[in-house]
Amino acid sequence: MGKPTGFLEYQRLSEAYEPVQERVKKYKEFVLRLSDEDASLQGARCMDCGIPFCNNGCPVNNIIPDWNDLVYRHQWREAIEVLHSTNNFPEFTGRICPAPCEEACTLNINNDPVGIKSIEHAIIDKAWEEGWVKPQPPSTKSGKKIAVVGSGPAGLAAAQQLARAGHDVTVFEKNDRVGGLLRYGIPDFKMEKGLIDRRMEQMQAEGVTFRTKVVVGTKDIPAGIINDATEMVSAETLQKDFDAVILAGGSEVPRDLPVPGRDLDGVHFALEFLIPQNKEVAGGPANPISATGKHVVVIGGGDTGSDCVGTSNRHSAASVTQFELMPMPPEQADKLMTWPYWPTKLRTSSSHEEGCERDFAVATKEFIGENGKVKALKAVRLEWKDGRMSEVPGSEFELKADLVLFAMGFTNPVGSVLDAFGVEKDKRGNANATTDGEGCYATNVPKVFAAGDVRRGQSLVVWAIREGRQAAREVDAVLMGESVLPR
Structure with missing residues (x-):
């Protein structure tokens, strides 16, 4: 805990943002990190709550009260050691995690929660600035070779853990740079890519080998999925050359909207817009999809939709409208009913604040074109009752739309990769691997994990x-008979 009476003395202080008129001119991060003193006061608010529900609220089970207390006492070096003990990449989560830990904070029952995410951000950024984040190469090598397919956060975390355990790890990535959707799905104004590059350098110093532009299994990748691969490696080759394989690709197949006019020019999946933009920011060619001066409609109300909104604003779109199929959630959560779980409530992102009309309980029925290009869309309002959706009679309307972006989520990973290994799938098309009991993360194929x-x-x-x-711990245990890696 922090100061015993800190939660009574100090209020929550959120991180500040650069002004809208300045940040929309560029693709740089605009969240201003808390000063050391402000972070210390936030740490002081951590209560002696007995049962720290924040630990369970955090998927990686960060030891949050401990590093809150250390920051309160200005023991920053000890704080990063505690933070790194559960989280390989706090600079990623400290920027883009929605912070379920804060919803689970005991102080959140009747007050504003501790600013856990802002403290995490402050710890890791200070640690990098002070030179405390260094490679941790193993003292001995195991002689085992492990292939990791996919260089997103799951693949990177598994690779780093296994390399530190003494294994020779090779990460295969089909795109030209490491990071998966961290690199190409998340805009730079939310997370600059130098953060990935310096972690990659650390991991290389720890013994991880990265092979980019390599597709595993098959080059038959569905449309809409980025694929810069110039080389193919078969599943059989990986199984023969490596002692274990971890499949850690993303859920990349985007959800489509097959309504009349879907094939019109100007109707795109979100990543067809976001990925080229990230490449342009990194020094690549100009994004072929421009929102400049256009009426943009984003279909889908999640994080990807918000990223489309923010990017469209930076293109100087004429207008940006975001549709959500579900009804508008309440502005305030009913904490007594939902705490410590993730509540349903209206969430307004920094991109929304930059300029966006949001419309809820709306279904798109048709895209209207002119000379093969989308010019408008037809939509209808919805009524939800007892969890069932129905159209409101007479509620149809049209809206100008020069650019339509689908941000309705992703249905499943690339099935051809799983098929190449012979991995069984669940009903949703994901790799069928349990996290319970023996054989955690193991698929039906020997020594192939997901x-x-x-x-x-x-x-x-x-x-x-x-x-x-x-998964890294399970692989280590299978290959070595036991594992010293934390789970």
């Missing part, structure tokens, strides 16, 4: 890190 979105479906970065760490 972790992250490829196993659990579309989820959060923090869940991917958890699964990568846990």
Whole structure:
């Protein structure tokens, strides 16, 4: 805990943002980290609550009260050691995690929760600045070779843990740079990519080998999925050349909307817009999809939709509208009914604050074109009753739309990769691997494991890190008979 009476003396202080008119001119991060003193006061608010529900609220089970207390006492070096003991990449989660730990904070029952995410952000950024984050190469080598397919947060976490346990780890990535959707799905204004690059350098110093532009299993990748691969490696080759394989790809197949006019020019999946933009920011060619001066409609109300909104604002779109199929949630959660679980409530992102009209309980029925290009859409309002959706009679309307972006989530991983290994799938098309009992994260194929979105479906970065760490321990135990890695 922090100061015994801190939660009574100090109020929550959120991280500040650069002004909207300044940040929309660039793709740099705009969240201003708390000062050391402000972070210390936030740490002081951590209560002696007896049962720290924040630990369970956090998927990687961060030891939050401990590093809150250390920051309160200005023991920053000890704080990063505690933080790194459960989380390989707090600079990722400290920026883009929605912070379920804060919803579970005991102080959140009748007050504002401790600013846990802002403290995490402050700890890791200070640790990098002070030079405390260094490679941790193993003292001995095991002689075992492990292949990790996919370089997103699950693959990176698994690779780092296994390399530190003494194994030779090779990470295979089909795109030209490491990071998966951390690299290409999340805009730079939320997380700059230098954060990935310096972790990659650390992992290389620890013995991890990265092979980019390599697709595993088959080059038959569905449309809409980025694929820069110039080389193919078969599943049989990996199984022959490595002692174990971890499948850690993402849930990449986007949910489509097959309504009339779907094939019009200007109707795209979200990643067809976001990925080229990230490449442009990294020095690549200009994004072929421009929102400049256009009426943009984003279909889907989650994080990907918010990223489309923020990017469209930086293109200087004429207008941005976001549709959500579900009804508008309440502005305030009923804490007595939902705490310590993740509540349903209206969440307004920084991208929404930059300019966006949000419309709830709306279904798109048709796209209207002119000379092969989308110009408008037809939609209808919905009524929800007892969990069932029905259209409201007479509620149809049209809306200008020069650019439509589908941000309705992802259905499953690339099935051809799983098929190449002969991995059984669950009903949703994910790799069928349990996290219970013996054989955690193991698939039906000997020495082939699955972790992250490829196993659990579309989820959060923090869940991917958890699964990568846990899968690494299971692989280590299978190969060595036991494991010293934390789970």
